[in-house]
Structure formats: structure tokens, C-alpha cells
Amino acid sequence: MKNYVQPGDMITVIATAAVASGDLVRSGSILGVAATDAAIGEEVELKTTGxxxxxxxxxxxxxxxxxxxxxxxxxxxxxxxxxxxxxxxxxxxxxxxxxxxxxxxxxxxxxxxxxx
Incomplete structure (x- = not known):
């Protein structure tokens, strides 16, 4: 499959508020748990399933x-x-x-x- 990108269970978003690892985070319609801490404007990885x-x-x-x-x-x-x-x-x-x-x-x- 040449068009496959990623599994999608980890998504990178930009933090719109300070985030601590383990926080439930919403970014538009994406919802996940933060893998790391992030300040406003920083990238944060979200685990979207599990x-x-x-x-x-x-x-x-x-x-x-x-x-x-x-x-x-x-x-x-x-x-x-x-x-x-x-x-x-x-x-x-x-x-x-x-x-x-x-x-x-x-x-x-x-x-x-x-x-x-």
C-alpha cells in the first residue's frame, strides 16, 4: 500500500493549553491521552486508543x-x-x-x- 501513512493510534497535535503527561486532551475532534508534558504552542503526542x-x-x-x-x-x-x-x-x-x-x-x- 503506497498510500499508508501510520497506524493512527499516536497523533501529534499542538497544545492549546499546558498539558501534563496522562492528561486527556482534545484537539478539534481528536481525543487522546498526552504521552508527555507540553507547553502552549508545543507539539504533544496523543495516544488516541487504549x-x-x-x-x-x-x-x-x-x-x-x-x-x-x-x-x-x-x-x-x-x-x-x-x-x-x-x-x-x-x-x-x-x-x-x-x-x-x-x-x-x-x-x-x-x-x-x-x-x-
């Missing part, structure tokens, strides 16, 4: 296989499809209420925003 322990809304209990959404205003993850939340993956482990993190398999891109 299973990660990520910051979640503490006061929620998650079940395995539940759809998981990103809250645009806070970058926390939630299992509630509220208006403006974007589908980002599925829960891969149960998460207690309260808990600070949840295990998520990322889709690699943002789903459409929930509108109602």
Missing part, C-alpha cells in the same frame, strides 16, 4: 460497558449524556461513588455532542 484510568465525576458509580462522555466545560468524564457532553468511550471497570478516576477505553475521536 484503556486509561482518567479523572471522572466523583459522585457517580460506573458499570462496565457504560458509555462515557467528556464534559466540555471541565474535561471530567461522566456517564451522563447531558447537553454538550461528547461520547468518548466506554467504561472498562466498575467505578464506585465516590471515586476520582474511572477506567475507560477511548474511541479516539469525539462523538457528536448530546443535544437533549
Amino acid at each position: 484503556v486509561f484510568d482518567l479523572a471522572k465525576t466523583s459522585a457517580q458509580a460506573w458499570t462496565v460497558g457504560a458509555p462515557i462522555y467528556a464534559i466540555a466545560a471541565s474535561s471530567l468524564l461522566t456517564n451522563v449524556p447531558g447537553t454538550g457532553n461528547y461520547l468518548v468511550g466506554v467504561a472498562m471497570a466498575a467505578a464506585a461513588n465516590p471515586s476520582a478516576t474511572g477506567r475507560v477505553r477511548l474511541n479516539g475521536t469525539l462523538g457528536l455532542a448530546v443535544t437533549a
